[in-house]
Amino acid sequence: MPASVVVDSSVVIKWFLPEPYAAQARAIRAAAQTGALILLAPTLIYAELGNIVWKKQTLQGLAAPDAHRIIDAVRALPLSATPPAELLDDAYQIAVTHGRTVYDALYIALGLRAGCPFVTADERLVNSVKAALPHVIRLGAWSLPTGINANS
Numbered sequence: 205m206p207a208s209v210v211v212d213s214s215v216v217i218k219w220f221l222p223e224p225y226a227a228q229a230r231a232i233r234a235a236a237q238t239g240a241l242i243l244l245a246p247t248l249i250y251a252e253l254g255n256i257v258w259k260k261q262t263l264q265g266l267a268a269p270d271a272h273r274i275i276d277a278v279r280a281l282p283l284s285a286t287p288p289a290e291l292l293d294d295a296y297q298i299a300v301t302h303g304r305t306v307y308d309a310l311y312i313a314l315g316l317r318a319g320c321p322f323v324t325a326d327e328r329l330v331n332s333v334k335a336a337l338p339h340v341i342r343l344g345a346w347s348l349p350t351g352i353n354a355n356s
Contacts, residue, residue, distance in 0.1 A: 207349045208242040208284075210315040212308075213252035214325035215343055216245075216281065220274045221260070225325055225343045232323065235348055236282050244318055246310040247285040253278045286314055302333050315339050321346065 211232060218229035235241040257274050260266035288295070288310050294317065295309035302309070308329050315322030316339065324330060325343040333340050 206240055206242050208244055208318050208320040210244045210311055210318065210320060210322040211249075211283075212245065212311050212322070212324045212326070213249055213256055215323055216249065216253060216278075217256050218325065218343075220277060221266075223325075228343050228346065229325070231348060241348075243281075243283045244314055244320070245283050245285055246288050246291060246314055248288050248307060248310055249283065249285065250278060252307075291317065298337075302336065304329065304332060312337060312340055 209232065215229045215232065217223070218226040219233050232241065232243070236243045254275065257266070257271050257278075261268060261271040291310050291313040292306075294313035295306050298304065298309035298312050299306045304312075308326070311322050311324070312333065316337075320339070322340050323343055323346045324340065327342055330340055330342045
């Protein structure tokens with residue numbers, strides 16, 4: 205059975221744009237495309253990615269055709285998405301306990317529920333919870349599980 209990993213918008217956006225740690229993010233996508241990894245996320249990720257693309261186009265000069273290409277690709281992501289309502293109780297408790305937003309805590313809660321890592325490029329988030337929640341891993345520190353090749 206393939207391994208699972210929770211990813212957030214800070215990882216997924218790197219599949220489309222040249223950003224730090226894009227190679228690591230793309231290795232996750234490649235492993236998912238081969239069936240070696242199952243990607244999990246709350247459905248909130250679609251709105252977050254849309255907002256990131258909007259900001260990149262509006263504030264950072266991303267060309268409109270490129271923005272539309274990314275939005276089209278976002279709709280086709282190979283994600284197993286969970287409705288936030290299913291995670292809300294746990295996410296709320298995590299948010300209160302760790303002083304994080306419920307938005308961030310949804311991803312953390314999903315990783316706990318699925319018993320898998322949550323990989324994010326949000327270093328502040330990782331630093332704020334890593335002592336209590338070691339399944340939250342910074343993208344730059346994460347590697348594919350043993351036996352999984354992103355290119356196979």
